[in-house]
Amino acid sequence: MRILGIDPGVATIGFGVLDTDGFRHKLVKCGVISTPAHTSLASRLEQIYNDLLDLIEIFKPDVASIEELFFNTNLTTGIAVAHGRGVILLACQKAGLKIYEYTPLQVKQAVVGYGRAEKAQVMDMVKRICQLKAAPKPDDAADAVALALCHARSSTSLLYRGENEECSTI
Numbered sequence: 001m002r003i004l005g006i007d008p009g010v011a012t013i014g015f016g017v018l019d020t021d022g023f024r025h026k027l028v029k030c031g032v033i034s035t036p037a038h039t040s041l042a043s044r045l046e047q048i049y050n051d052l053l054d055l056i057e058i059f060k061p062d063v064a065s066i067e068e069l070f071f072n073t074n075l076t077t078g079i080a081v082a083h084g085r086g087v088i089l090l091a092c093q094k095a096g097l098k099i100y101e102y103t104p105l106q107v108k109q110a111v112v113g114y115g116r117a118e119k120a121q122v123m124d125m126v127k128r129i130c131q132l133k134a135a136p137k138p139d140d141a142a143d144a145v146a147l148a149l150c151h152a153r154s155s156t157s158l159l160y161r162g163e164n165e166e167c168s169t170i
Contacts, residue, residue: 002063004017005018005149006088007141007143011034011044012033014144016145017029022155032140035048107146110153
């Protein structure tokens with residue numbers, strides 16, 4: 001399975017493409033989509049949409065793993081990120097990808113084994129699991145790889161039975 005992990009944003013959107021057989025994980029490519037500052041939100045959203053469709057066309061992922069938004073203190077930034085996330089969801093939907101959404105807590109739990117792990121712990125585990133010499137840079141790209149790993153690990157759970165089936169413990 002090929003997974004496209006996406007860390008939403010407006011200025012910088014992390015992406016990670018991961019191949020997995022459920023047990024071994026190989027990082028294919030990671031990086032960021034960057035939009036220029038001092039341009040209109042509409043222009044930035046259009047660039048995100050077009051660049052994401054290009055990535056999907058180039059790497060042909062089977063699914064997308066996208067971070068759910070967590071609002072902390074800066075509501076204005078959160079609203080802009082929500083706009084970006086909406087465009088990301090639209091691009092993945094239009095491309096026919098099955099979309100899975102995970103909270104930061106779920107990502108940390110799947111990658112590190114502890115939902116309150118520090119960012120450095122997540123980066124180190126991404127490096128180890130993917131057998132990389134160093135953690136992906138910048139942080140947005142590493143976060144996107146962690147999202148892809150989260151889905152890779154979650155999709156092999158006994159609770160995950162398939163596309164149209166409910167979760168089960170059997």
